[in-house]
Amino acid sequence: VLHGAMMILMNQADAGVTCPMSMTYACVPALQADPEIAAKWVPRVQAASYDPRFIPADQKTGVTIGMAMTEKQGGSDVRANTTRAVPDGQGAYILTGHKWFCSAPMSDAFLTLAYTDEGLTCFLVPRWKPDGTRNGIHVMRLKDKMGDKSNASSEIEYHGAWAERLGEAGRGVRTIIDMVQHTRYDCILGSTGGIRAALVQALWHTSQRRAFQKALIDQPAMRAVLADLVIESEAATAIALRVGASLDRAATDEQEAAFMRLATPLAKYWVCKRQPGFVYEALECHGGAGYVEEGPMPRLYRQSPLNAIWEGSGNVIALDVLRALSREPDSLEAVQAELKKPLGRHHAYDAHVGRLADYLTPGNLHEGTARGFARDAALALQGAALHEMAPDFVFEAFCAQRLSSDRNGLLYGDVSPDVDQARLIERAIPAV
Structure with a gap:
């Protein structure tokens, strides 16, 4: 209820910037599907600080989380997605594919859906890989939207992007x-x-x-x-x-x-x-x-x-x-x-x-x-x-x-x- 009252007030000032705020607020249940990932990311999400620097998340005072779910051919029908994820042999995955709407590309990580051999699975894709190099997330363009101009929605592609699995393989929607x-x-x-x-x-x-x-x-x-x-x-x-x-x-x-x-x-x-x-x-x-x-x-x-x-x-x-x-x-x-x-x-x-x-x-x-x-x-x-x-x-x-x-x-x-x-x-x- 407190969150709701604050969001109602904030949206009267500017609705666009509440998009990454909303996703960052809402991501916690998904992060908690993996205790190890949650231990790293939830404290960063909950930090009462906005840090706009383009640096790895573990060096920041606070982070924002975005979503990259829908694709051109499917839209809301995420089971029509074509993005693929393959194990990297070290416990993580490598993603290849496109996302028609990545709602806040300046975020520090993105929840995304991709297919493994077991089915549609949820992943966390950070902007930076663990070795400190940039991840394979390519921003193809920003959306020229009718409104919501203060939030830079984008279309992205994954070119061998490093990712961690969240939850069970094949249970991404859940x-x-x-x-x-x-x-x-x-x-x-x-x-x-x-x-x-x-x-x-x-x-x-x-x-x-x-x-x-x-x-x-x-x-x-x-x-x-x-x-x-x-x-x-x-x-x-x-x-x-x-x-x-x-x-x-x-x-x-x-x-x-x-x-x-x-x-x-x-x-x-x-x-x-x-x-x-x-x-x-x-x-x-x-x-x-x-x-x-x-x-x-x-x-x-x-x-x-x-x-x-x-x-x-x-x-x-x-x-x-x-x-x-x-x-x-x-x-x-x-x-x-x-x-x-x-x-x-x-x-x-x-x-x-x-x-x-x-x-x-x-x-x-x-x-x-x-x-x-x-x-x-x-x-x-x-x-x-x-x-x-x-x-x-x-x-x-x-x-x-x-x-x-x-x-x-x-x-x-x-x-x-x-x-x-x-x-x-x-x-x-x-x-x-």
């Missing part, structure tokens, strides 16, 4: 799965921070800009839009921190661990998908001023699609939800237990949870309906999280605006009369 849970959590946090950053800009601009003898924020049509945006930001924050709480408790609480396994992809799917439309609406609150590069909104807008793509785009996440439901029924039970807590507090919430159960009727939940289930389950979890964390008027506004059967949610600003717009805006507006 080795990195805990890391993926944490990086998906950071996707939720990144979008939550981006949503909050855009909301703050809209609230501040409309409170200062006057038109037709009133501040924009006092115009009824604008107030409705802003209140609706506040509801979205509140809901994103609540579900993000609820997922963080489950990650905190997972090691000692089986139900929280089960909850985390399903709630993480659900929240990642929905919060990250909501960010681009949200940022656009906040941009429109500025009028033409929001469309010029001198202001903050174009950067926030270009950044906004990233988290819905990174660590699994919408279809990949929805299919992962299906797999979690089929392979780990206890995860569904844990989510259902969470959804029961607010029952009886709002009629729209109760009705929405009831409709959610229709998906679970035999034959109703499949690849064609997975996205709808992910959306509706995430909305229900947002309601439950707000009930736990937020004042009653926020929970009630969310239920009226997002869960009522007579609200389609297609347009921000089409606000239910049950929404307390003034209190929502007062709660959210930045104090200077």
Whole structure:
């Protein structure tokens, strides 16, 4: 939860630099698959120091860890990878192949997937070999991305790169799965921070800009839009921190661990998908001023699609939800237990949870309906999280605006009369 709060704040300053921070934070479970490697690398990862020098990791005061997983021909289908790893006869491996996305090539080491004779395996590839010479990692180009300019994503090739195996041979996906849970959590946090950053800009601009003898924020049509945006930001924050709480408790609480396994992809799917439309609406609150590069909104807008793509785009996440439901029924039970807590507090919430159960009727939940289930389950979890964390008027506004059967949610600003717009805006507006 503390990590989540800090990441939400950091993403409001600059989202790009949080990419290597996120991977470095999330790599620890994968490193711990090998006690000897963990003993060397985890203290370096946990050091409260950033050391940008291009020198071997054992000479640095702190390190960052990147990922190099996907390839041109496979993308999210990592089992289509072609990178090969062969033993060097001394306990390590030599890697040859390419990686389409190496998200932070300035990192001191990279978690990567390559095939051995036993199957797809996870490896740690350092920038420098143990003898102090540079490793065979060739940066072919930096990606000219739409946004996220402050992080130098790259395309790389391994030309006889020295690597250490992490975890069992042939079990590479299993080795990195805990890391993926944490990086998906950071996707939720990144979008939550981006949503909050855009909301703050809209609230501040409309409170200062006057038109037709009133501040924009006092115009009824604008107030409705802003209140609706506040509801979205509140809901994103609540579900993000609820997922963080489950990650905190997972090691000692089986139900929280089960909850985390399903709630993480659900929240990642929905919060990250909501960010681009949200940022656009906040941009429109500025009028033409929001469309010029001198202001903050174009950067926030270009950044906004990233988290819905990174660590699994919408279809990949929805299919992962299906797999979690089929392979780990206890995860569904844990989510259902969470959804029961607010029952009886709002009629729209109760009705929405009831409709959610229709998906679970035999034959109703499949690849064609997975996205709808992910959306509706995430909305229900947002309601439950707000009930736990937020004042009653926020929970009630969310239920009226997002869960009522007579609200389609297609347009921000089409606000239910049950929404307390003034209190929502007062709660959210930045104090200077």
